[in-house]
Amino acid sequence: MPELLEVEYYRRLAERTVGRRIASVDAPDAWYLQQGLDAAQLEAVLAGAVVAGTRRRGKLLVLDLDGAPPLGLRFGMTGRLVVDGEAAIERLEYASARHEPGWERFRVRFEDGGSLVMVDPRRLGGVSLDPDVAQLGPEATTLTPSGLRRVLERSQAPLKARLLDQARLAGLGNLLADEILWRARLAPTRAAGGLDESELRRLHRVLRSTLRELDGRGGSHTGDLFVARRNGGLCPRCENGLARDQVGGRTTYWCPAEQR
DNA sequence: ATTGTGGCCTGCCCGC
DNA sequence: TGCGGGCAGGCCACAA
Structure with missing residues (x-):
């Protein structure tokens, strides 16, 4: 999409x-x-x-x-x-x-x-x-570390829901959000405001690099997690079974073994 | 205000 | 083989 x-x-x-x-x-x-x-x-x-x-x-x-x-x-x-x-x-x-x-x-x-x-x-x-x-939040491709902090701070909403909220952060959809959280090893269900400094930095770095890399590959469906987005799909890194949950109203594939 | 839910749209896929 | 029920998710209205 x-x-x-x-x-x-x-x-x-x-x-x-x-x-x-x-x-x-x-x-x-x-x-x-x-x-x-x-x-x-x-x-x-x-x-x-x-x-x-x-x-x-x-x-x-x-x-x-x-x-x-x-x-x-x-x-x-x-x-x-x-x-x-x-x-x-x-x-x-x-x-x-x-x-x-x-x-x-x-x-x-x-x-x-x-x-x-x-x-x-x-x-x-x-x-x-x-x-x-x-009415749209800051552009995801040029988001700064402090910008990401403002997107997430003091929010009890699930981390993924906040990343998908276009009024807070403009541009991410379901596939990109899952890919970014998987690469950052952060659980989509975490409270958005509960990340510590090192997690925030990691998420920011991964968000920027993932957008850059997938832009070069050809789109939001070219992430490493994408091929595993199916029933019975395994984590491409650790090969444990992926979880399939509704988070922020969206079907979410993630690796409970690695994403914390 | 924040957060969650349901509905919109319709082609397509899977299972019977 | 044909059929029908889910499924996909960006966006919006609405509720608590």
Whole structure:
């Protein structure tokens, strides 16, 4: 599913639209439009605008426009981005690799004939105007040690739940959170505020290095723990059986023998 | 305020 | 072989 790594790949692809003028918008699925927008409003606002740049905060992709408010794109779990017929990612975990025309939820057509399309079978993503980036926590890829402390301090919530809270820390999804906690040898069920200084430092170091490494490998499904995320899966390090629990409302695979 | 839960969406996988 | 019940998780509304 698109976590921050995948959305960053989407952003890089979307860079191709910079400098291009929007001719029209197809928004066939009203459910996909946030803020009560409808297709006609969106078309009226966006037509004629020129893409000035792209940015990303966590899992939110933003197109900055000349002549219109910024356009916010959320991809949910199964949303993919296609620009000029080319997909940023061929296949998403937990989503179909097919590209049915009926799954195209939103399309921006440019005057040069190309287009930017969101393909989302499950319709969990959405499109907004002038998205409120301030509601998101700090960006995970550039998080500082003191930033991580602020994310976790004085919280009784499970460590993993806090890492997934986009208002506290932007970008991590279920797979990345499990991979990071496994690498840091920290139990997802620990109280977030209960980490000592050395654990905080370890978590920060692992968080940053894991994001960097998996970015190079190709996405949030390329972690070392990923292949073991199944019933009967064994810890890739110690080969003890992994636990499968609900933590923070998400299916969590972890190694009780190593993660403390 | 903090934390937890359930529902939304729908393709796909597994077991019968 | 076909069928149907779970399952997947990002996000939001709502409850305690």
